[in-house]
Amino acid sequence: MPLLLKGTLVTIEITFLTLAIGMLIAVPVSFGQVYGPKWGKVLIGIYEKVLRSIPGIVILFLIYYGLPRVGIQMSPFLACVIGLGLRSGAYQSQIFRGAIQSIDSTQMRASRSLGMSKMQGFRNVIFPQAFRVALPPWANEFTIVLKDSSFAYALGVTELLRQGRYIISTTYEPMLIFLTIAAIYFVITFTLNKSLQALETKLIIPGFDIREKIQ
Amino acid sequence: MSENKHILRVENLRKSFGDNVVLKDVSFTMDKGETKVIIGPSGTGKSTLLTCINQLVKPDSGTIYLKDINVTKAEEMNKIRARIGFVFQDFGLFSHLTAMRNVMIGPVKVQKMNKEDAKNLAYEELKRVGLLEHADKYPAQLSGGQKQRVGIARALAMQPELILFDEPTSALDPELIGEVLAVMKDLADNKMTMLIVTHEMGFARTVSDEIIFMEDGVIVEQGTPEKLFKNPEHKRTGEFLFKLTELYGEGDE
Numbered sequence: 001m002p003l004l005l006k007g008t009l010v011t012i013e014i015t016f017l018t019l020a021i022g023m024l025i026a027v028p029v030s031f032g033q034v035y036g037p038k039w040g041k042v043l044i045g046i047y048e049k050v051l052r053s054i055p056g057i058v059i060l061f062l063i064y065y066g067l068p069r070v071g072i073q074m075s076p077f078l079a080c081v082i083g084l085g086l087r088s089g090a091y092q093s094q095i096f097r098g099a100i101q102s103i104d105s106t107q108m109r110a111s112r113s114l115g116m117s118k119m120q121g122f123r124n125v126i127f128p129q130a131f132r133v134a135l136p137p138w139a140n141e142f143t144i145v146l147k148d149s150s151f152a153y154a155l156g157v158t159e160l161l162r163q164g165r166y167i168i169s170t171t172y173e174p175m176l177i178f179l180t181i182a183a184i185y186f187v188i189t190f191t192l193n194k195s196l197q198a199l200e201t202k203l204i205i206p207g208f209d210i211r212e213k214i215q
Numbered sequence: 216m217s218e219n220k221h222i223l224r225v226e227n228l229r230k231s232f233g234d235n236v237v238l239k240d241v242s243f244t245m246d247k248g249e250t251k252v253i254i255g256p257s258g259t260g261k262s263t264l265l266t267c268i269n270q271l272v273k274p275d276s277g278t279i280y281l282k283d284i285n286v287t288k289a290e291e292m293n294k295i296r297a298r299i300g301f302v303f304q305d306f307g308l309f310s311h312l313t314a315m316r317n318v319m320i321g322p323v324k325v326q327k328m329n330k331e332d333a334k335n336l337a338y339e340e341l342k343r344v345g346l347l348e349h350a351d352k353y354p355a356q357l358s359g360g361q362k363q364r365v366g367i368a369r370a371l372a373m374q375p376e377l378i379l380f381d382e383p384t385s386a387l388d389p390e391l392i393g394e395v396l397a398v399m400k401d402l403a404d405n406k407m408t409m410l411i412v413t414h415e416m417g418f419a420r421t422v423s424d425e426i427i428f429m430e431d432g433v434i435v436e437q438g439t440p441e442k443l444f445k446n447p448e449h450k451r452t453g454e455f456l457f458k459l460t461e462l463y464g465e466g467d468e
Contacts, residue, residue, distance in 0.1 A: 103310075104305070104307075106303050106305050106306070106307035107307050107308075107309055107310070109271055109301075109303070109307060110301070110303060110307030110308070110309070110366075110369075111309075112271060112293075112296060113269055113271065113296055113299070113300075113301035114296070114297065114320070114321040114324075114325055114369070114373060115293045115294060115295075115296045115297025115298075115321065115325040115326075115373070116293065116321075116324060116325055117293055120324055120325075124320060124324055125309050125311075125320075128311050129309075129310060129311045132311070205310055205311050205353055205355065206352075206353045206355070206356060207352070207353050207354075207355030207356035
């Protein structure tokens with residue numbers, strides 16, 4: 001069991017680093033996609049479409065086995081976090097883009113007419129609202145990244161799943177161990193989804209609650 | 216010459232969107248403390264003209280002067296926009312901020328005023344538009360008329376030299392129009408310089424110093440309300456004013 005917990009910790013590390021890298025990419029990318037110059041939109045469009053079209057595992061293999069050919073070598077853990085992070089960035093950018101575009105455009109024009117730059121308008125007005133809209137789909141992206149962190153298994157990272165395999169090879173209890181692993185994934189997902197839901201409720205703008213009961 | 220005494224001077228402004236020529240050679244001036252109303256059928260470039268003045272839309276040619284600064288060539292456009300208030304037809308209030316913070320945000324983020332001073336200022340401006348008791352409400356908790364008054368307070372808080380109003384009452388229920396017009400009339404009485412696109416004939420007639428009638432991207436005629444209503448130079452002006460007055464009434468203030 002302590003070994004499984006150790007694996008769980010690695011899984012959580014991969015998940016959070018991936019999400020963090022993804023978000024660091026996604027916020028500026030979504031800003032560029034909505035407000036940027038044409039060439040920026042084209043570049044971003046390519047990034048976002050390519051990364052969303054390749055299976056995660058192929059991205060990881062490309063980075064871990066492919067890049068050394070051009071002289072870039074990294075640890076399996078780093079390759080995993082960068083690969084999954086780049087991919088999550090593409091997905092998250094689309095979550096944020098949709099959220100930004102859901103905020104009525106007069107608010108950006110109003111920010112500009114007060115003398116704010118596009119960047120200031122984004123930071124002070126658009127993003128705080130878009131963030132609220134993005135939370136539910138972002139919670140979904142979190143669960144996907146958590147589960148995809150098991151791709152790290154294929155690169156030899158001893159995350160939760162691989163720890164489980166090690167244990168099974170000595171105990172011969174595949175059913176028990178895999179069930180435990182499944183339960184651990186479930187508990188993490190459940191807890192985080194609950195906390196994100198709580199955050200969502202906390203951030204509701206008074207009078208703006210669209211969850212009116214429809215009879 | 217005395218050219219520079221005008222707060223706003225628009226010269227030979229042109230703007231097209233694709234093949235659609237929206238503004239063809241528009242010129243006019245505004246002096247300090249003046250209230251001018253722009254009227255005209257929809258789609259004749261009235262709103263485009265306003266957005267060209269604060270450069271939210273770039274005109275194709277022509278020049279715009281704010282006092283003696285050529286706005287069309289200005290490098291620090293953000294600083295110039297901060298001096299021109301803008302009130303939107305659909306309010307453009309920031310939904311995640313209270314009325315108070317909607318009014319504070321300009322001074323704090325753009326003029327780098329400290330929060331305490333900005334709060335006092337916002338307090339004054341909300342009082343001016345009669346919304347003090349709603350200061351802590353969010354836009355979604357306010358009526359249309361209240362929202363638009365917050366919009367006006369937000370523009371006022373920047374201490375603008377000129378405020379542009381783009382159909383400020385067109386999105387409002389009829390019974391809410393009066394409260395917004397009353398605030399605007401009060402501003403006019405206090406010699407705020409205002410350029411207003413509106414269909415409110417009563418307001419145009421009683422409050423404005425001059426009416427500009429636009430059609431098909433040109434200024435057909437401009438002059439005092441008295442002259443335009445009683446004895447317009449162009450037949451078209453008379454027809455349009457008659458139709459609007461018939462539709463919206465004399466609307467005495």
